Amino acid sequence: MPEDAQRQIGMFLRRKRENLAPEIAGFSRTARARTPGLRREDVAAMAGISTVWYSKIERGKADGISREALLSLARALRLDETERQYLMTLARMEMIPVRDPCMHVNRDTLRLLGRLDPLPAILINDYFDILAANRAYEAMCGLRFEALPEADRNYVGLILTNPVWRRFLEVEDEAVQESRLARIVGMLRGVNAARPGDRVLTARIERFRTMSPAFARCWDSEAVARPEELHFSFTHAVLGRIVLRKQIWQNFNGETSGRLNVYHPLDEDGFARLASVTGVPTTT
Incomplete structure (x- = not known):
């Protein structure tokens, strides 16, 4: 070993x-x-x-x-x-098949994301890079990811640096930030165990540790977690506070993988509110 x-x-x-x-x-x-x-x-x-x-x-x-x-x-x-x-x-005793993290999104995937409107949807990889998002998600968080430098399109990095993203995730103070980070760091730790020697992931983790004492504390806690389909509260850039249920779709394309998170309203009124922002008919 x-x-x-x-x-x-x-x-x-x-x-x-x-x-x-x-x-x-x-x-x-x-x-x-x-x-x-x-x-x-x-x-x-x-x-x-x-x-x-x-x-x-x-x-x-x-x-x-x-x-x-x-x-x-x-x-x-x-x-x-x-x-x-x-x-x-x-311990290398139970190895989950590991594919390289998806780094690029093709036209078919972008078309699929668009068809999910008005349900907010975001595609991320194992590094928590934000690869793409549909119109509903960008309207919800208040950011256009293509307008950001590529190095800044990372879910964790945005929590640490971007006030618009922090408002969207309702990161109101350092305690909330650490709570948000703890769960994500737990998932990153699991990825790190399955990808020994991954220089890109190691560099990301060290960068976040340097940027944030809270991230470093979460990493040093040795806690682990996995993606879960839960209810999440957001501050929608247009609609204000909204609670959505996350649905996770794992995407495999050859030797690469990505995770598509789709967010569903809790009732039809919530769906209508989301549709009103994107202009998608509620019958879609």
Whole structure:
């Protein structure tokens, strides 16, 4: 196993151990006040491995660890399915087929985006670059992406630098910004695990860390996440506050991939309001 992967596994397990309350695992907090979360010996005992071996794993010396041991540690640390998948991906034991991130959009895709109006839709890649958006989405966020320098068309970078984008996402203060970043950073961490040695992704992450202490804190938290179809609140540039349900379509084109996010109103009145902005008939 590559040394970098061993190091990442150790950091991830340590963070999960420190964040797991002893009471949840059935231990008393008595005499543990100076130790955040569980002790190494607690985790080792629950996973059925020696404390010495577990300590080596946390120090980034996990070469030779078995699949069974990792799964036992995942259970001991109460990892959810996304976190377990992340751990096994780092260890190269469960690899999801990886395609290169889509970097360009063809005419057919642009035509499809246009047909989705008045439903706001945006196409992004694994780097969170914004590849294209339809008229409804640009009307909603108040930006024309083609007018931005190509290097600035990134979902994360816009959160850190663009006041129009921050207003659209309702990033009202630093606490909200960190909350927004935490989820996105969790998804980037999963991408990073599946794409070892990706220089473009590494450069993006380091750039964002340098730009934003909040991004750096989120990255150092070792949290992982995956894209979810949830309800999101936005400040529409024309309509004001609006709540939409996100639907995710994964697009594969040969050896590249992108993710199409389509946003649906919660009722017909919401659909009519969106249509009024783009001029698309409500019967479409």
